Amino acid sequence: MDIHIDSAKPLPLYKQIAHAIIEKIAAGELQQGDTLPSIRQLAKTLQINVNTVQKSYHDLAHRGVIELPDKAKAIICRQKTQEEALQHFEEDVKLIIAEAYAAGVSRLMMEKTYKKILRKRSIN
Amino acid sequence: MDIHIDSAKPLPLYKQIAHAIIEKIAAGELQQGDTLPSIRQLAKTLQINVNTVQKSYHDLAHRGVIELPDKAKAIICRQKTQEEALQHFEEDVKLIIAEAYAAGVSRLMMEKTYKKILRKRSIN
Structure with a gap:
């Protein structure tokens, strides 16, 4: 998954990640049932702290955009009507x-x- | 703190609580440094699950509206410029x-x- 973040931007990194994922859903690149990289893996790819990715995923789960099963990868939820x-x-x-x-x-x-x-x- | 929630509304209860608190800040009823009731106490007052209030407070902390010290009461943050x-x-x-x-x-x-x-x- 190709996500760009920029620590020079005023928007916190965890929000940048959440935005990027929502934009990918809006563009149809990510669809219901697709899985996201594991928190650890995305943190490694983006070279940022695991906690930042975790915060971002929790934010998305909170908004009903993804499901975050305990020991499995995050899954894109059903699109809202x-x-x-x-x-x-x-x-x-x-x-x-x-x-x-x-x-x-x-x-x-x-x-x-x-x-x-x-x-x-x-x-x- | 006088908060009304209504389980018949489509908005989840935790969001209703967060909204109510933000509205109180907008109205000047809650100001920087003011403390909120403890999670347990508010849950008791509203007769709802502790987890619901906790989710609401975490949401507000997430948005930078309140600080949530580990073992102290939640505090209203400095207003944004x-x-x-x-x-x-x-x-x-x-x-x-x-x-x-x-x-x-x-x-x-x-x-x-x-x-x-x-x-x-x-x-x-």
């Missing part, structure tokens, strides 16, 4: 808006940021 | 858009949902 995904999207948006709002980020800045990202993805 | 918050916001938005996109949610639906939530909050 559109309806489920939209419900998750709504709840996540609520949460991150509340967090940004708590720190004083203006509605205008949130809208700008959101639109910028949607534009980059250029989905229909 | 606007700049930090905006950076987190941007990264979170990227991730949740990618997830929704992966499940086939349309850009239009994402925009509608986002606007609905921003409107409800009616921030400037």
Whole structure:
């Protein structure tokens, strides 16, 4: 599995890994039932600490993106249906808006940021 | 700490607790340095499983909202600066858009949902 991380980026490495895996699912490169490299193996490949990969996998398991059996490799979960995904999207948006709002980020800045990202993805 | 949860809602209980705490921070009811009830205590108050509260606190610690010392009570972290918050916001938005996109949610639906939530909050 080809993942690029960059320790110079402001985003923590464990999040970079989680993002990369979600992007691979969005692109269809990873599908339901596919397994991920073991935590130890991915840490070795990326030359980073095992704990970082572990945190990343736990994060993904937490979000229902992968299953993390105790002694087996992580497995990509069933894709959410559109309806489920939209419900998750709504709840996540609520949460991150509340967090940004708590720190004083203006509605205008949130809208700008959101639109910028949607534009980059250029989905229909 | 006054938290309402509702097991009839589609949002998992651990997320409902995390949301409630973030909303309290946004409202200024919880501030940097304030402590949260112990996991055991909150579970007792809400009459739910200890593991659910634990998952919720870990989630918040994961997001940098609280510190979770090993044998002490959870503490509300320093509020993020606007700049930090905006950076987190941007990264979170990227991730949740990618997830929704992966499940086939349309850009239009994402925009509608986002606007609905921003409107409800009616921030400037």
